[in-house]
Amino acid sequence: MNNFDYSRASDLADAIRLLTADPGAKLIAGGTNLIDLMKENVERPSRLIDISHLPLRDIDETTGGGLRIGALVPNSDLAYHPLIEQRYPLLASAILAGASAQLRNMASVGGNLMQRTRCSYFYDTTTPCNKRSPGTGCSAIDGLNRNHAILGTSKSCIATNPSDMSVALAALGALVLIAGPSGQRTIALADFHRLPDDKPHLDTNLGSGEIITAIELPPQGFARNFSYLKIRDRLSYAFALVSVAAALELEGNAISAARLALGGVAHKPWRSLEAEAALQGKAATPDHFGHAADLLLQGATAQSHNGFKIELARRAIVRTLMQAASATPQSQAHKKIA
Ligand SMILES: Cc1cc2nc3c(=O)[nH]c(=O)nc-3n(C[C@H](O)[C@H](O)[C@H](O)COP(=O)(O)OP(=O)(O)OC[C@H]3O[C@@H](n4cnc5c(N)ncnc54)[C@H](O)[C@@H]3O)c2cc1C
Ligand code: SF4
Numbered sequence: 067m068n069n070f071d072y073s074r075a076s077d078l079a080d081a082i083r084l085l086t087a088d089p090g091a092k093l094i095a096g097g098t099n100l101i102d103l104m105k106e107n108v109e110r111p112s113r114l115i116d117i118s119h120l121p122l123r124d125i126d127e128t129t130g131g132g133l134r135i136g137a138l139v140p141n142s143d144l145a146y147h148p149l150i151e152q153r154y155p156l157l158a159s160a161i162l163a164g165a166s167a168q169l170r171n172m173a174s175v176g177g178n179l180m181q182r183t184r185c186s187y188f189y190d191t192t193t194p195c196n197k198r199s200p201g202t203g204c205s206a207i208d209g210l211n212r213n214h215a216i217l218g219t220s221k222s223c224i225a226t227n228p229s230d231m232s233v234a235l236a237a238l239g240a241l242v243l244i245a246g247p248s249g250q251r252t253i254a255l256a257d258f259h260r261l262p263d264d265k266p267h268l269d270t271n272l273g274s275g276e277i278i279t280a281i282e283l284p285p286q287g288f289a290r291n292f293s294y295l296k297i298r299d300r301l302s303y304a305f306a307l308v309s310v311a312a313a314l315e316l317e318g319n320a321i322s323a324a325r326l327a328l329g330g331v332a333h334k335p336w337r338s339l340e341a342e343a344a345l346q347g348k349a350a351t352p353d354h355f356g357h358a359a360d361l362l363l364q365g366a367t368a369q370s371h372n373g374f375k376i377e378l379a380r381r382a383i384v385r386t387l388m389q390a391a392s393a394t395p396q397s398q399a400h401k402k403i404a
Pocket of ligand 2: 185187205222224
C-alpha cells in the first residue's frame with residue numbers, strides 16, 4: 067500500500083471542497099472495496115476523505131410518496147428497513163443476495179454504486195488493463211473471460227458491473243442525488259453507470275468533485291409480484307454470472323406494468339424499455355416472458371469463454387418472471403432456486 071494523506075470531512079461542503087482541491091483524492095465510506103484495491107495497488111489515492119460520519123444515514127418518505135435513502139445508509143440497514151421490506155422487497159432481496167452479513171453491515175449505498183469491477187485482470191497489476199491504466203490494452207479480450215460481459219462491450223473493455231443493488235434500483239426507476247462544486251443534480255440510476263466505449267476507466271457519469279448524497283425511489287414499489295434471481299458459481303459470497311430483477315403489476319393474469327433489469331452481463335445494469343413494453347397488456351405466460359427475454363438480450367455477443375451466459379440469461383429471465391408472476395420470489399435466506 068502507498069502512503070496517503072487522510073482528512074475527515076466536517077460536512078458535505080467540506081468533503082466537496084477537499085475532493086475538488088485534490089484530483090488524486092478519494093472518498094472513503096465503508097472502505098470494503100477501496101481498502102482492498104489500495105492493498106492491491108490498484109487504487110493509489112493521494113488522500114482519503116472520510117465521509118463515513120456525515121449525516122447521510124436517513125431513510126425518509128418523500129412528498130411524492132417515494133423514499134429518499136441517504137448515501138451512507140449501510141446495506142443491511144436498508145435491506146431490513148420496514149419501509150423497504152414492505153414497499154420495495156425487490157431491493158431488499160437484491161441487497162441480501164450480495165456479499166456477506168459482515169460486509170453488508172459496513173458497505174454503504176453510495177459505495178455499493180461506486181464499487182469497481184471484479185475483472186481479475188483489473189486486480190492484477192502485472193497485466194495490461196485499460197480500466198486500471200488507460201491505453202495499455204485489455205487482457206480479458208484474448209484471456210479468460212468466462213465472467214465477462216455479453217452486452218454493451220467495446221474493443222477497450224468487456225468488464226461487468228458487480229453491484230446487485232444497482233440492478234434492482236435500475237428496475238425500480240430510482241434516481242441518484244448528487245452534490246458537487248456546481249450545486250446539486252439528479253441522474254436516473256439507469257444512466258448513472260457508463261458503457262466502456264473508449265473510456266473504460268470511467269465507470270460512472272459522476273463528475274469530478276461530485277458526491278452521491280442519496281437515492282430516491284419512486285412510489286411504485288412492485289411489492290407483490292417481484293423476484294431477484296442471482297446465478298453464481300457458489301451460492302454464497304460470490305458475484306453474479308447473471309442476475310435478474312423482475313417486477314410486475316398484474317390485473318388477473320394480464321400484465322399492466324413490467325420492469326426488468328439484468329446484472330453480471332454488462333458494464334452497467336442492463337434494462338430495456340422495449341422488452342418491458344412488449345410485456346404490457348400480455349398474459350403472464352412463459353411464451354411472452356421468452357419474447358421479452360429475446361428483446362432484452364438483443365445484440366448479446368459471446369466472448370471466447372462466456373457463450374453459455376446468453377442461454378443462461380434467457381432462462382434466468384423467464385424463470386424470474388415466472389417467480390414474480392406467481393408471487394413466489396427467489397429466497398435469499400434459503401439460497402434455493404425453486
Ligand atoms: C468479498 C466481497 C464480496 C462481495 N460481494 C458482493 C456482491 O455479491 N454483490 C455486491 O453488490 N457487492 C458485493 N461486494 C461489494 C460490496 O458491496 C462493496 O464493497 C460495498 O458496497 C462498497 O461500499 P463501501 O461503503 O464499503 O465503499 P468504499 O469501499 O468506502 O468505497 C467504494 C468506492 O465508492 C466511492 N464512494 C463511496 N461513497 C461515495 C459517495 N457517497 N459518493 C461518491 N463516491 C463514493 C469511494 O471513493 C470508492 O471509490 C463484495 C465485497 C467483498 C469484499
Ligand atoms: S475487461 Fe476491462 S477491466 Fe478487464 S482487463 Fe479488460 S479493460 Fe481491464
